[in-house]
Amino acid sequence: MISDPELDGAGETRPAQPAEQTALPPPSGREATGARARRPWWWALGGAALASAVWAGGLYAWGDRLAAPDLSYRATENLCQDFAARKLSRIAGDLHRYRPVNRQDDRPAVHRASCSLQNGESVSTLHVTAQVDLHRRTDPGPEFDVPPAWHPSETGAGRTEEVRGIGERALFLVGPQETSAELKVLHGGAVFTLRASGNEPKTPADTAVLRAAMAEDARELMTALKK
Template sequence: MISDPELDGAGETRPAQPAERTQGPPPRVREAGGAGARRPWLWALGGAALASAVWASGLYALGDRLAAPQVSYRATENLCQDFEARALSGIAGDLHRYRSANRHNDHPAVRRAICVLQNGESVSTFTVRAQVDLHRKTDPGPEFDVPSDWLLVEAGGAGGRTEEVRGLGERALLLVGPREGSVELRVLHGGAVFAVLADGTGGEGSTPADTGRLRAAVVEDARALMTALKE
């Protein structure tokens, strides 16, 4: 940027001097508490926000060439109020007892709402993430089989198994991570995609030992959420 000439003495002007170059990279700002103190919901929402912006923009660009899907669910600006998580709370303790993280994004192509719950304030052993995507421009069916980054990265990497769940939406897939205690349920119904992800990170008395019980709880809470948002 070119600056105005500097004033020198009694009104005389002199050319502006070029700014001095800073030696070395700028100093790094350390987060309070260190990297290990980052709470689970900050990663869950931050990553989702970036992915949402890129992904939704791509869908919006294709929107005019694809038929808009039918959406029979209402949008929500506070998913944590609609997502009660009663079954999962029966496993991990009252998930609404501690501070929740809520986010929504009203994009022309995809309206997204996210809620993250955990069973502790600063330290938790169980995290649940619910997400609702209402697609306005494109059919989400072709991309429905793609597993989320959460399951591939946060829940132990590639591997695990996928199971079909009958009687829930048009299609429902249950993805179990390579290690027990990490489950993601995804449900497709018209232009709506629901996802409920549960991850137990260890801790006596907090992490479900029976993955079968966890799977059943995820399905039950997802079904209740779909009923709550049904128009």
Template sequence: MISDPELDGAGETRPAQPAEEPPPRGGEAAGAGARRPWLWALGGAALASVLWAGGLYAFGERLAAPEISYRATQNLCLDFEARALSRIAGGLHRYRPLNRQDDHPAVRRAICQLQNGESISTLTVHVRVDLHRKTDPGPEFDALSIPLFAEMDPRRAEEVRGLGERALLLVGPGGGSVELKVLHGGAVFTVTATGTGSAPDTPADTSALRAAMVEDARALLTALKE
């Protein structure tokens, strides 16, 4: 509606301004205002989808089956000749080697146990080969308790260079047990030597045992290499 004419400061009349129209309700303005957050939400959802897809792809890369460059052994006690260990502890294959395989869809596992005596032995050797088919064993390998061993005695844990991707030697309390673990792709090799009786009882005395374990583990990796 139009109001009555008004007088300005000079006594002249000027047309009255149209009365301010109330904002439309539910019309175009409301629709335009509603479209903006909708488009923003749509753009945000698209961006989130892209980021989610990228993250899923990266996650899938981490979960991809690890590369295995070693064949599955049919008889680990035959493939693990233990020549170096036999030189320092006597023939390890003469006394009923124990051999076992487990063909699980996630991990193909082979186990061998050797000892240098029939009823009484001074050295028992456990060998295990795990071929991981589904997930990368690297993070689990890195979670080994090497810091705990190092806190107890720095001489009890050491890295072995030039064997697989990573290799660790762990000496148990008293030096009566030594474990060598080797990681290479999806394959994990474990050799554990446990002594009794006249076995070495200090880390310093296990130097020959550790060297023999590394030599025999290297020979096993070569024997199973595809």
């Protein structure tokens, strides 16, 4: 079959010659080695493009994780002044009476404030710690479910209960020996944590009362720090 005419260098046309179908012998020796050596270059180019696409896709998928989280709470200068602990004080006595301990740790990624309270001078039956972490760069949501590190003396597994009606998510965790409990509340880039520990195991009724008091005190703290 004759293809369309091609333009000659002088402006004239000439019929295009059909391509000769000449079978080439398979490469051998050094030619075959060179062909095999050149082939991975193309595969490497394709692999690099594929890796770039996968990396870009992963970066897109992690976009929410890498983006700065929303913070609707201010950084406290003295958490012991903002954390009233009214409900917990009704259970065990005035928690602000005995040397409240306030700590601050302000870093570019996370601003952390904590307040430690107890209901006795040398001997106390209830020790409470409030902690506020304001995450400025990454979303704390993916790590929110990580269980706390209980005291080494508490062997076994604790239990976790979901608390509704406070923040975006809230978890109430009870230690293995029923002597400690923790309430964690997630709201945007802020994580509020209340820990309570005593000298004796709690009954289920005591734990239910403790949970309700911690939830109310956490709500009050969140309101106090709201921008």
